Amino acid sequence: MTVASVYQTRLEAEGFEVRYCDSGEAALQAAKDFKPQLILLDIMMPRLNGFDVLDILRNTTETRKIKIIVMSALSQPSDQQRAKDLGADDYLVKSQVVIADVVSRIRRLLNLPPNPATEAAD
Amino acid sequence: MKHTAHHELARREADYEQITRQIRWLAIVIIFVTFPLNQPQSLLVYGFLVLTALYNLSRYMPALIRTRLYASRVMMLTLDNVVVAIFLLLVGQASTPYSGLLILMLIAATYWFGIRGMLVVLVSQALVVAGISVVHPFQPLVLGPSRVAALSALILLAIGLLVERLTHVERHERLAFESLSDENQTERDQLLALVNSLHDAILVVDAKGRVVLSNAAAQELSGAQGNLHGRDISRLLPVRHRARGRVQFLSILKDSSTPQRRRDLTMAGVDGRDLDLDITITPIKNLKDTNYIIVCNDITKEKSLDQQREEFIAIASHELRTPLTIVEAALSTALLSRASFSPPITTMLDQAHRNTVFLAGIVKDLTTLSQAQNDNIPIQLAPVNPRTLLDQLVKDFTPQAKGKGLSFTRLLMPDTPSVLSTEHHIHEILQNYISNALKYTKEGGVQLKAEPGRNGGVVFAIQDSGIGISAGDQRHLFTKFYRSENYRTRETGGTGLGLYLCLELAERINGRVWCKSTLNHGSTFYLEVPPFSRLQRDHAKVVEAEVSTLIDQL
Numbered sequence: 001m002t003v004a005s006v007y008q009t010r011l012e013a014e015g016f017e018v019r020y021c022d023s024g025e026a027a028l029q030a031a032k033d034f035k036p037q038l039i040l041l042d043i044m045m046p047r048l049n050g051f052d053v054l055d056i057l058r059n060t061t062e063t064r065k066i067k068i069i070v071m072s073a074l075s076q077p078s079d080q081q082r083a084k085d086l087g088a089d090d091y092l093v094k095s096q097v098v099i100a101d102v103v104s105r106i107r108r109l110l111n112l113p114p115n116p117a118t119e120a121a122d
Numbered sequence: 123m124k125h126t127a128h129h130e131l132a133r134r135e136a137d138y139e140q141i142t143r144q145i146r147w148l149a150i151v152i153i154f155v156t157f158p159l160n161q162p163q164s165l166l167v168y169g170f171l172v173l174t175a176l177y178n179l180s181r182y183m184p185a186l187i188r189t190r191l192y193a194s195r196v197m198m199l200t201l202d203n204v205v206v207a208i209f210l211l212l213v214g215q216a217s218t219p220y221s222g223l224l225i226l227m228l229i230a231a232t233y234w235f236g237i238r239g240m241l242v243v244l245v246s247q248a249l250v251v252a253g254i255s256v257v258h259p260f261q262p263l264v265l266g267p268s269r270v271a272a273l274s275a276l277i278l279l280a281i282g283l284l285v286e287r288l289t290h291v292e293r294h295e296r297l298a299f300e301s302l303s304d305e306n307q308t309e310r311d312q313l314l315a316l317v318n319s320l321h322d323a324i325l326v327v328d329a330k331g332r333v334v335l336s337n338a339a340a341q342e343l344s345g346a347q348g349n350l351h352g353r354d355i356s357r358l359l360p361v362r363h364r365a366r367g368r369v370q371f372l373s374i375l376k377d378s379s380t381p382q383r384r385r386d387l388t389m390a391g392v393d394g395r396d397l398d399l400d401i402t403i404t405p406i407k408n409l410k411d412t413n414y415i416i417v418c419n420d421i422t423k424e425k426s427l428d429q430q431r432e433e434f435i436a437i438a439s440h441e442l443r444t445p446l447t448i449v450e451a452a453l454s455t456a457l458l459s460r461a462s463f464s465p466p467i468t469t470m471l472d473q474a475h476r477n478t479v480f481l482a483g484i485v486k487d488l489t490t491l492s493q494a495q496n497d498n499i500p501i502q503l504a505p506v507n508p509r510t511l512l513d514q515l516v517k518d519f520t521p522q523a524k525g526k527g528l529s530f531t532r533l534l535m536p537d538t539p540s541v542l543s544t545e546h547h548i549h550e551i552l553q554n555y556i557s558n559a560l561k562y563t564k565e566g567g568v569q570l571k572a573e574p575g576r577n578g579g580v581v582f583a584i585q586d587s588g589i590g591i592s593a594g595d596q597r598h599l600f601t602k603f604y605r606s607e608n609y610r611t612r613e614t615g616g617t618g619l620g621l622y623l624c625l626e627l628a629e630r631i632n633g634r635v636w637c638k639s640t641l642n643h644g645s646t647f648y649l650e651v652p653p654f655s656r657l658q659r660d661h662a663k664v665v666e667a668e669v670s671t672l673i674d675q676l
Contacts, residue, residue, distance in 0.1 A: 003444060006451040013458050073443075075493070077546040095443055095486045098479055099451040 007040070010099055011106075014115060024048025028056060031063045037110055040102070041088075043072035043079070051086060058087040067109045071102070137291045142198070142230050144287065146178045148280040149223050153209070156265075156273045163212050163260045170212060174205055202227060203243060207250040213263045219270050221251075222277035229284055323418040329411040331355040331372040343418060345392040359418070361387040361399065375414050378403040385421070398425040432492055439488040446485060450478045487619035490550065494626040506545045506651070508538050508572040508580050511552070515570060519556050526560060529567030538572045541580050542654045547627040548582070551635065554620045555584040555647040563588035566644070578653035585646040591639040599637055600625040624649070 008018045019034050021027040024045050031039065039057070043050035050070060057063040069090040070083040080091045090105055107114055150171055157167055206227055213220055224247055228240055265273070317324055323340035327333050336350040344350065344358040356371040363369050363386060374384070381404040391397040400419040405412050453475040460468050512532045523530035552570075559568040566587025575581040591599065600621045621635075628635045632652050639645035 003447050003451070006448050006455065010451055010455040010458075013455050073440075075490075094447070095439075095489045098482060099447075099454050 007099065007102070010103070014103055016106075024050070024053045027053055031057060031066065032060075035062075036066060038067040038069065038106060040106070041068055041070050043070065043074055043083075051082060054083065054086045054088060069102075069105060069109065137294075141284070141287055141291065142202075143178055145226050145230050145280070145284060146174065146202070148283070149226060150175055150178070152223070152273065152276045152280060153220070156269050156276065158263075158265065158269065161263065163263075167209075167212050170208065177201070177205075199239065199243070202230075203246055203250075206247070210250060210254055212260065219265065219273045219277070222274070222281075226277070226280060226284060229281070229288075323416075325350070325355065325358075325416040325418070326406075327355045327375070327414050327416065329413070331375060333358065334413065340418070343397075343420065355416070359389060359416075361389045361401075362396075363387060374401075375403065375405075378405050378414065381405070391420075396422075398422045435488055436492040439485050439492060442485045443482075443489070446478065446482045450475070450482055453478055484619065487623055491619060491623050491626060494547075494623065494630055503542050503544060503654075505540050506543050506548060507540045508582070509534055511545065511549065512570055512572055515549070515552055515556060518553075519560065522557075522560055523568060526563075528560065528563055528565070531567065531569050533569060533571040535571070535573035538574050538580055539578055539653065541578075541651050543631050543633075543651050547631050548633075548649065548651060551624045551627050551633075551649050552582055552584065554624050555649070558620060558647070559584050559586035559588060559645070562586065563644075575650050575652075580651050582649040582651070583646050585644065587644040590641040590643050591637070591645050592641045596637060596639060600635060 004020050004022075008020050011018045019030050019036065021030050022045075025048055027039070027041070027045075028048075030036075041050050041053060045053075050072065054068060054070065057066065057068065067089045068087070069092060070088040071092045071094060072079065072083075073094045075093045075095065080093075083091050089109055092102060092105065104114055106112075153167070154171055157164065161167075206224065209220070209223075227247075228243055317335075317337045320337060321339055323343040324335075324337045325333055325340045326335040331354055333350045333353050333355060340358075341350060346353070346358055350358065355375070359371050361369050361371060361374075369387065381402065384399075384401045384403075387399050387401060388396045389399060398421050400421045402417040404415045404417075406415060453471060457468075457471055457475060460471075463471065512534060516530065516532045520530050556568065556570065563586045568587075569583075569585045571583040571585065573581050573583070624635050627633075628649060634650040635648065637645060637647045
């Protein structure tokens with residue numbers, strides 16, 4: 001089991017439709033094909049990293065409007081600033097959040113009501 | 123030492139007083155033996171002798187012996203002079219053989235008050251004698267030749283005895299003094315032996331930075347040949363600051379008006395490798411100027427152990443994070459469908475989930491801590507506006523406070539300045555304070571305050587109306603893994619790292635953290651941020667660190 005698969009299971013249990021990509025290139029492709037409402041984006045990926053992906057997504061007409069939450073192990077303020085500057089809607093530091101926080105951030109960005117079951121479990 | 127000298131002085135005084143008393147006794151006996159009975163003033167002379175004897179006896183009374191003030195000595199001498207004057211008046215003429223008694227008095231005066239005392243006595247006696255030659259109520263006393271011979275002999279004997287006595291006391295004094303300096307020497311030798319046997323390098327230097335005293339370890343540390351005495355401390359210990367480079371030791375001394383400890387200095391060791399030093403400097407003020415005691419310790423090993431420990435924490439917390447995230451996420455997801463489990467299973471899952479969250483909290487704190495302690499991560503300085511910071515915190519925490527039914531307010535005092543510091547660290551500290559405050563407050567509220575600090579800095583204060591902290595617990599608050607007994611018995615759990623983390627972060631920005639609290643009457647936690655947080659590392663290291671951090675994370 002990987003972190004990504006747990007996230008997928010969880011988000012599907014919350015009623016979302018989820019696609020998981022394991023590289024920057026795959027993510028860009030999926031963004032075009034799948035047209036998601038929101039992307040949960042990691043920074044440290046091989047070859048094309050999260051910042052690059054973010055930059056491309058924001059400069060492509062079809063993907064410009066997709067909400068993007070950057071989620072990374074990098075906790076330095078400079079990294080957060082860089083992501084914000086590139087157009088990220090939110091930035092989460094992995095060590096500082098639990099999955100329920102991620103879910104509630106997603107819901108907030110998509111203007112969905114909070115899930116009472118999630119709040120209870122937190 | 124001082125005590126002994128004082129003791130010596132007191133003994134000398136006692137010796138002197140004893141001798142004066144003995145002179146008086148001798149004079150009384152001599153007059154008593156030689157004065158003829160058939161004179162008109164005989165009765166008066168004997169009455170006078172009795173009074174003098176009584177006066178002399180009174181000096182043996184303990185209460186009087188204890189008064190060894192200079193004033194009381196002057197009074198005694200004056201009294202003695204008056205006594206002699208009265209006697210001469212009774213005898214009727216100054217040119218009697220009794221005037222030999224004057225010489226006795228003179229010797230005593232010299233002994234006690236030096237040459238000045240003798241002159242005073244001499245002049246006053248001369249005046250008395252001159253007076254008597256004009257006014258003398260009695261006929262001049264005429265003594266028979268046998269009496270004159272006896273008197274002369276006795277007075278000579280008395281003077282001889284007195285001189286012998288004085289020499290004896292002098293010799294005694296000299297011996298005492300010699301033994302005293304012997305004692306000093308022994309004490310000094312013992313101290314030197316003790317200082318030499320210590321592993322810490324110890325140096326005593328004067329205000330100009332010249333070595334006055336040093337021990338074997340100091341010699342070893344400096345690697346210098348020969349006696350260190352009189353040598354320049356800045357040359358003996360060419361210390362360097364990690365970031366600022368070469369530091370003149372003398373300038374450190376000048377900054378040490380109070381004892382200070384430095385752990386940030388290094389110097390090249392004998393074998394060429396850098397030694398980390400732990401240096402304590404204590405100023406010793408004496409009348410003329412200030413000396414400094416420098417205690418110096420090689421903590422290279424200790425420091426490298428510290429580094430290893432920090433590295434271990436960094437790696438461990440990093441490695442623990444992924445599995446914990448998976449476990450927490452899995453449990454939390456499973457609990458979404460709690461209705462499909464039987465109640466005991468749900469309870470167990472809940473417990474597992476709560477403890478996983480707790481564990482994740484510890485790992486999170488450890489990660490932040492290891493980052494704070496990691497000298498390789500650069501400190502980034504930027505203007506920090508207290509208003510923006512407070513507004514952000516209020517926005518972040520209001521939902522949580524509302525959820526608990528607590529008030530959450532912000533107070534920005536006028537003239538609170540912006541500071542040049544690391545917002546990230548200040549934010550982290552205040553966030554820790556606030557979540558503690560919310561955690562331990564059941565009713566009332568939490569207030570967030572910023573006010574001007576010393577020298578243009580800012581003091582942040584988080585005040586709550588919570589359970590408070592006992593005085594005993596307050597002492598340990600900012601120590602690692604400390605949680606008061608009071609808290610432990612409650613369901614609200616913390617990792618015990620939060621406040622320690624605050625302390626570490628505050629140190630990184632040269633700030634200060636403290637707390638005021640009364641049990642059951644709420645607590646206030648403070649953070650003082652200086653106007654400028656010093657940038658402590660050089661840029662080469664920063665770049666190197668960024669690269670290695672990136673490699674670590676890839």
